[in-house]
Amino acid sequence: MLDRIEKGLVAINRWVLIFLLLAMAIIIFSNVVLRYTTGDSIVWAEEVARHMMIWVAFLGAGLALRFGGHVAIDNLHRSVSTRTAQLLRALVLLCLALFFIFMTISSSDYVWRTRFQSTAATDIPISFVYAAMPVGFVLMLVHLLFIARGYIADGSYKESNEIDGEAAGSL
Template sequence: MLRQIDRAILGLNRLLLIVALAAMSVIVFANVMLRYTTGDSIVWAEEVARYLMIWLAYLGIGPVLRLGGHMAIDTLQAGLGEPRAKLLRLLIVLLMACFSAAMVWIGVDFVDRTSVQSTPVTDISFSWIAAAIPVGFALNLWHLLAVARGYVTDREFEVSADLDPDQAASI
């Protein structure tokens, strides 16, 4: 049952990323086309695209982590013996979990503090944009816990057929 919940959360996370990227792409494309064809642009396009980019960045942290896609310098653990390397990886996971939990906590406070501000053009509460921080790091914490055991014990991350680097290199 936990695996089904995990797959549902990962699927929802990916869907949100796809929708945000698609919406941002359509908005920017339409704005550029209008600017070049009519000389006018959509007033709110740049602002909305910027806020979608913020959401994309925070929502993307967890899925990238699951695949081991964040930049890392792993020469230290490669130079340690396996028992010490496992302890180092455990420490890394604990630090990442603490940081993610702290960012959720700080992010919730930030959302509360920004609720009195509104965006300049669309006039929506800035807390909707700030909510990307606690949501993104809560999802990151979930994704971290999903791969922690494999990372600590075997230095492995998830593998996705959708994101096979060998297949991407051959395109």
């Protein structure tokens, strides 16, 4: 049951990222074409693309974490005994989990405080854009919990036929 939830979460996360990147590319491409063919541009294109990029960064961070795409310095835990390395990785995992929880709470407060502000071109609430932060940190925490056992045991991340750690880091 947990495996199905995990696979569903990863699939939804990927498809949302694909949709956002595709929409962002179409908006920017259309804006460039219109600017050079007609001399006019879409007023809201840059703003919407920027907001989509914020969402892509926060939604993609969990997947990058899951597949080992974030920068990591692993010299220390590779040079000590297996048990010590496991303890170090458990400490790193605990620190990350606490950081993600703290950032979820802090960014939720930030979203709440900006609920009455709106964007310049589209007049949507700026809190909608900033909501990417708590959503992203919750997703990072969930992905961290899904990889916790393997990471603590042997420093491994999730495997995927479609993507590896280096490719995940380039998202």
